[in-house]
Amino acid sequence: KADYGIKFIRKDLTKDNVIEALWSNVTNTNLSTTISNKNGVSVSTIEHLMSALSGLHIDNIKIEINGPEVPIMDGSSLPFIEIIEDCGIQSLKMKRKILKILRKIEVSVDNKYCSFTPSNDQKFSVEIDFENEAVGKQSASTSLINYNFKNFASNARTFGFMKDVEYMRSQGLGLGGSIDNCIIVDNNEIINPEGLRHENEFSRHKLLDAVGDIYTSGYRIQGSYQGLRCGHYINNLLLHELFKSNENYEIVEYSDTS
Numbered sequence: 001k002a003d004y005g006i007k008f009i010r011k012d013l014t015k016d017n018v019i020e021a022l023w024s025n026v027t028n029t030n031l032s033t034t035i036s037n038k039n040g041v042s043v044s045t046i047e048h049l050m051s052a053l054s055g056l057h058i059d060n061i062k063i064e065i066n067g068p069e070v071p072i073m074d075g076s077s078l079p080f081i082e083i084i085e086d087c088g089i090q091s092l093k094m095k096r097k098i099l100k101i102l103r104k105i106e107v108s109v110d111n112k113y114c115s116f117t118p119s120n121d122q123k124f125s126v127e128i129d130f131e132n133e134a135v136g137k138q139s140a141s142t143s144l145i146n147y148n149f150k151n152f153a154s155n156a157r158t159f160g161f162m163k164d165v166e167y168m169r170s171q172g173l174g175l176g177g178s179i180d181n182c183i184i185v186d187n188n189e190i191i192n193p194e195g196l197r198h199e200n201e202f203s204r205h206k207l208l209d210a211v212g213d214i215y216t217s218g219y220r221i222q223g224s225y226q227g228l229r230c231g232h233y234i235n236n237l238l239l240h241e242l243f244k245s246n247e248n249y250e251i252v253e254y255s256d257t258s
Contacts (some may be wrong), residue, residue: 051212053151075157101223
């Protein structure tokens with residue numbers, strides 16, 4: 001229904017199993033984004049699915065899941081988009097509501113930075129800078145208007161370094177991870193035999209992550225997002241800064257009802 005929002009339902013639990021996908025429910029940002037309800041029931045690695053929902057302009061959905069982590073699929077958002085498109089999307093009679101940025105909001109931690117600035121667009125831009133030669137310095141930018149996300153960034157896979165794999169698994173994350181659903185960098189080489197889907201797939205995936213993380217605002221954003229060496233933690237920090245004052249934003253009805 002209209003104004004239902006995005007909610008995860010842990011079907012493996014019989015009570016207190018509803019978790020709203022909101023910035024204020026984000027409880028862990030270590031390697032992925034985890035949300036929890038007031039009873040401590042959680043779902044992790046929501047960012048790829050959230051970016052698919054944002055890219056498809058889906059405002060209201062009930063997501064039933066039978067465990068504590070969203071499946072990794074192929075490491076991107078595209079499988080979620082294809083499944084949702086196959087199921088069909090229902091248009092509601094009420095107009096969309098989006099969050100309009102009224103003034104610049106920015107946060108920085110160490111060498112990481114991200115910001116919102118007022119704009120008539122719905123633009124995301126990211127730049128990454130890794131010492132590793134296989135990743136290096138690269139950027140990506142796109143607008144979410146006209147469903148551009150699907151073609152630009154949705155198939156960009158998550159990436160990781162071989163040295164981090166054992167740590168992730170010790171934390172119960174990425175248990176299904178392999179070169180089938182993750183770009184693995186070992187030393188300064190990409191070990192996936194098929195290589196990259198885009199020359200700048202690393203930065204496109206960081207953009208994908210940012211789209212998913214920012215969608216926990218509860219709205220698509222009318223404004224521009226910029227991230228430099230951004231990640232899940234600072235994306236959530238930016239939303240905390242945004243919602244500190246209602247002078248930073250307003251909720252408006254959006255003319256695009258498609």
